[in-house]
Amino acid sequence: GAVVSQHPSRVICKSGTSVKIECRSLDFQATTMFWYRQFPKQSLMLMATSNEGSKATYEQGVEKDKFLINHASLTLSTLTVTSAHPEDSSFYICSAPRLAGSHTDTQYFGPGTRLTVL
Amino acid sequence: GQNIDQPTEMTATEGAIVQINCTYQTSGFNGLFWYQQHAGEAPTFLSYNVLDGLEEKGRFSSFLSRSKGYSYLLLKELQMKDSASYLCAVRISNDYKLSFGAGTTVTVRA
Numbered sequence: 001g002a003v004v005s006q007h008p009s010r011v012i013c014k015s016g017t018s019v020k021i022e023c024r025s026l027d028f029q030a031t032t033m034f035w036y037r038q039f040p041k042q043s044l045m046l047m048a049t050s051n052e053g054s055k056a057t058y059e060q061g062v063e064k065d066k067f068l069i070n071h072a073s074l075t076l077s078t079l080t081v082t083s084a085h086p087e088d089s090s091f092y093i094c095s096a097p098r099l100a101g102s103h104t105d106t107q108y109f110g111p112g113t114r115l116t117v118l
Numbered sequence: 119g120q121n122i123d124q125p126t127e128m129t130a131t132e133g134a135i136v137q138i139n140c141t142y143q144t145s146g147f148n149g150l151f152w153y154q155q156h157a158g159e160a161p162t163f164l165s166y167n168v169l170d171g172l173e174e175k176g177r178f179s180s181f182l183s184r185s186k187g188y189s190y191l192l193l194k195e196l197q198m199k200d201s202a203s204y205l206c207a208v209r210i211s212n213d214y215k216l217s218f219g220a221g222t223t224v225t226v227r228a
Contacts, residue, residue: 032213043205043218044161093160097214107151107214109160 003027004096006110013084014118020080021113023050023094029074030096034107035067038091050077050094084117091115120144122219124206129225130196138191138222140206148209151216152180152191155203164191164204193224201226 007022023033031052036044048058048069056069068080081088094110121143130136142150149168153161165173167182167189179192193200206219 034215043220044207044216046215046217049213049215091158095216106163106166107216108163109153112158112160114158 003098004094004108004110006094006113008113009111010114010116012116012118015085016083018080018082019084019115020078021092021094021115023077023079023096023110025075025096025098025108028096028098030077030098031074032097033071033077034095035069035077035079036093036095038093038112044093047079050079052077081115084115086117089115089117120208120210120217122206122208122217124204124219124222126220127223127225129227132196132198132226132228134196136193136196136224138193138204138206138224140189140191140219142187142189142206142208142219144208144210144217146210147184148212150180150182150189151205151207151209152178152189153205153207155205155221157203161205196226198226198228200224 003026005024013019033050035047037047038044046059047062048056050056050069050071052071058064071077091112093112095107097107124140151166152164155161165180172181177194182189203221203223205221207216210217
């Protein structure tokens with residue numbers, strides 16, 4: 001079954017509004033989670049690293065004031081797209097590493113959130 | 119920057135074998151992942167290589183050569199449901215940050 005969930009799976013909003021996306025690790029704790037964005041027919045681009053108990057770290061070119069990240073607990077990270085515009089329409093995916101020793105580490109992805117800004 | 123290259127598209131016949139190559143030049147290396155992604159869905163984990171050699175998991179196998187900066191994913195006994203995008207991703211740091219290739223779209227034909 002799923003080990004990382006995302007909510008909502010799909011959202012349509014008007015330009016200028018803010019949208020919050022939740023990412024939860026379901027049966028393990030994740031001190032670190034990652035947020036990716038994927039445009040059609042392109043690969044995943046890392047936006048930021050969400051750190052429990054501290055500020056998120058953003059990749060170059062990603063506006064931290066526009067994409068607010070809060071890692072409130074060891075199982076929950078939220079991404080808020082503030083003042084969304086049509087160019088923010090994309091597939092947003094979170095991931096969480098499940099650490100079990102370096103040879104069996106893996107990273108699980110949430111099911112993704114399709115954001116459409118009208 | 120990170121440079122991860124894989125072919126854009128591949129086509130194969132049901133029951134055949136396909137090999138997807140991935141070459142990488144990255145600032146760090148802590149392992150290489152292969153993911154499968156169907157359209158509109160999130161990637162699903164296929165394999166993780168951190169040591170040189172071949173890892174086999176049923177119909178899927180993955181190979182890594184760190185000295186050559188090279189990996190491949192081998193899909194055997196192809197099925198129609200294997201039609202998807204396959205992503206090569208390098209773990210470039212200890213904090214599990216991944217850098218992805220552009221993905222290879224595999225189309226399986228009857």
